[in-house]
Amino acid sequence: MMFRRYMASALTNRPAVRSKLGQALHENRPFLLKPGELTPGITAREYYERRLALASQLPVRSCAVILGNQVQYASGAVFFPFQQDNDLFYLTGWNEPDSIMVLEKPTERLEDVSLTMVVPPKNDFKEKWEGFRTGIDGVKQFFNADEALSIDNSIDLLTRLGKVFKRNEYIYYDEDTKKSRKYNSNILNLVKETNSGTPRKLKSIIADLRKCKSEAEIRVMRRAGQISGRSYNTAMARRFRNERTLQTYLEHKFISGGCDKSAYIPVVGAGPNALCIHYTNNNDVMYDDEMVLVDASGALGGYCSDISRTWPVSGKWPSSAHKDVYEAVLNVQRQSIRSCNTAIADKKSLHDLHEESVRLIRQELKNLNIPKASEIAEKVYPHYIGHNLGLDVHDVPEVSRFNPLVEGQVITIEPGIYIPDTLDFPKEFRNIGVRIEDDIALQKDGCLNLTVEAVKEIKDLENVMENGVTTPFEDDIVTPL
Numbered sequence: 001m002m003f004r005r006y007m008a009s010a011l012t013n014r015p016a017v018r019s020k021l022g023q024a025l026h027e028n029r030p031f032l033l034k035p036g037e038l039t040p041g042i043t044a045r046e047y048y049e050r051r052l053a054l055a056s057q058l059p060v061r062s063c064a065v066i067l068g069n070q071v072q073y074a075s076g077a078v079f080f081p082f083q084q085d086n087d088l089f090y091l092t093g094w095n096e097p098d099s100i101m102v103l104e105k106p107t108e109r110l111e112d113v114s115l116t117m118v119v120p121p122k123n124d125f126k127e128k129w130e131g132f133r134t135g136i137d138g139v140k141q142f143f144n145a146d147e148a149l150s151i152d153n154s155i156d157l158l159t160r161l162g163k164v165f166k167r168n169e170y171i172y173y174d175e176d177t178k179k180s181r182k183y184n185s186n187i188l189n190l191v192k193e194t195n196s197g198t199p200r201k202l203k204s205i206i207a208d209l210r211k212c213k214s215e216a217e218i219r220v221m222r223r224a225g226q227i228s229g230r231s232y233n234t235a236m237a238r239r240f241r242n243e244r245t246l247q248t249y250l251e252h253k254f255i256s257g258g259c260d261k262s263a264y265i266p267v268v269g270a271g272p273n274a275l276c277i278h279y280t281n282n283n284d285v286m287y288d289d290e291m292v293l294v295d296a297s298g299a300l301g302g303y304c305s306d307i308s309r310t311w312p313v314s315g316k317w318p319s320s321a322h323k324d325v326y327e328a329v330l331n332v333q334r335q336s337i338r339s340c341n342t343a344i345a346d347k348k349s350l351h352d353l354h355e356e357s358v359r360l361i362r363q364e365l366k367n368l369n370i371p372k373a374s375e376i377a378e379k380v381y382p383h384y385i386g387h388n389l390g391l392d393v394h395d396v397p398e399v400s401r402f403n404p405l406v407e408g409q410v411i412t413i414e415p416g417i418y419i420p421d422t423l424d425f426p427k428e429f430r431n432i433g434v435r436i437e438d439d440i441a442l443q444k445d446g447c448l449n450l451t452v453e454a455v456k457e458i459k460d461l462e463n464v465m466e467n468g469v470t471t472p473f474e475d476d477i478v479t480p481l
């Protein structure tokens, strides 16, 4: 028996790098970030420009305050992976817990806009347990903060914030309605005491900025989609017995291909499990006379991809009914993506695309000779055609789905058919669930499928299941993407 060992390349002699920094930067992780980037694919300059874009929406003598997230605990000392507040992340690239950003716009001149970051200071004892921190000097040096304060010195912090609120006329701050974030009530009280105003809403202004992705953002999302799509193909080329083995195989591929993590908890549902839209137990066995529905994808530099595919567990269609339902969903998905090509010119909204997809599903159900197709379309297709995608999987929900779509928006197109196990439906179709999902970047003249690698056409799918993948899948890589 021959074994082949795969290794990216020989690496010895670890270079002396700035290893005592917190989050990954070019200085401590040169294989993840290029010079000038603060997060994969996004430069410090782009973060600066985002802050100016926000400032240009605010009146003179205003300031905006955003509380970062804190580490959340599952139970006792067991913590969840840290998730930054995505508005703060969007404007700074800062990805360490217990931080606050304050943006001030004192005059008309955008050059006068200043950023103050409040962050955890370097602390030898804490860093020994929790990992290195970028610290107060680091946030100035690398993240271009004009001023930086310690989150631990609450007296100094509140005194300084009080001064900021006093010298500004308008304070933009979104109250933490869950009241779980440290300093939320201090800030609200301080605004009352020093500014005698009510904070103005900030979230919807940032949502409008986040809605339209820059070229760099599209490149990062395309890369996450490409890696994830290729991961699907390698999974389709293998046979799995357990939903959880398939889940972890895919997640391994996302990360070894260059993503940072899964963008969300995967759905891996074989047979009737596919009928539950958010099935995440992923602990069943998979039978050869079923299909498996997978909704899983990687995230890179904070940006999510979001892919669903459905394919036969054994590599062969269990019945013509399975293949017919698959083809019905594929027809709707293909047609919906085609509509994206002209969505901007036709002034269509996400809701228009959704309504179109319901009509298409209805027609496909009729073609399948499913009784009462018109009435049951919404029953077998109970969710929406898609959502905006970006730093959040369901990105910027503040943006109305009824507004015309615009250039730079990235949306998912994810129709599905899930046929319940009831007498209303012909026996051969019962318990079949299919969803097919791609990520589509809208452009003025057309659109770009960011997840095009994941095969879905019947011929391509059959070919991959039968013959495996032909594109080499580079993994365990040690160079920036």
Ligand code: GLY
Pocket: 264, 295, 306, 387, 393, 414, 437
């Ligand atoms: N993966 C979540 C969704 O498709 O919306």
Ligand code: MN
Pocket: 295, 296, 306, 307, 308, 437
């Ligand atoms: Mn999905």
Ligand code: MN
Pocket: 306, 386, 387, 412, 414, 437
């Ligand atoms: Mn989705």
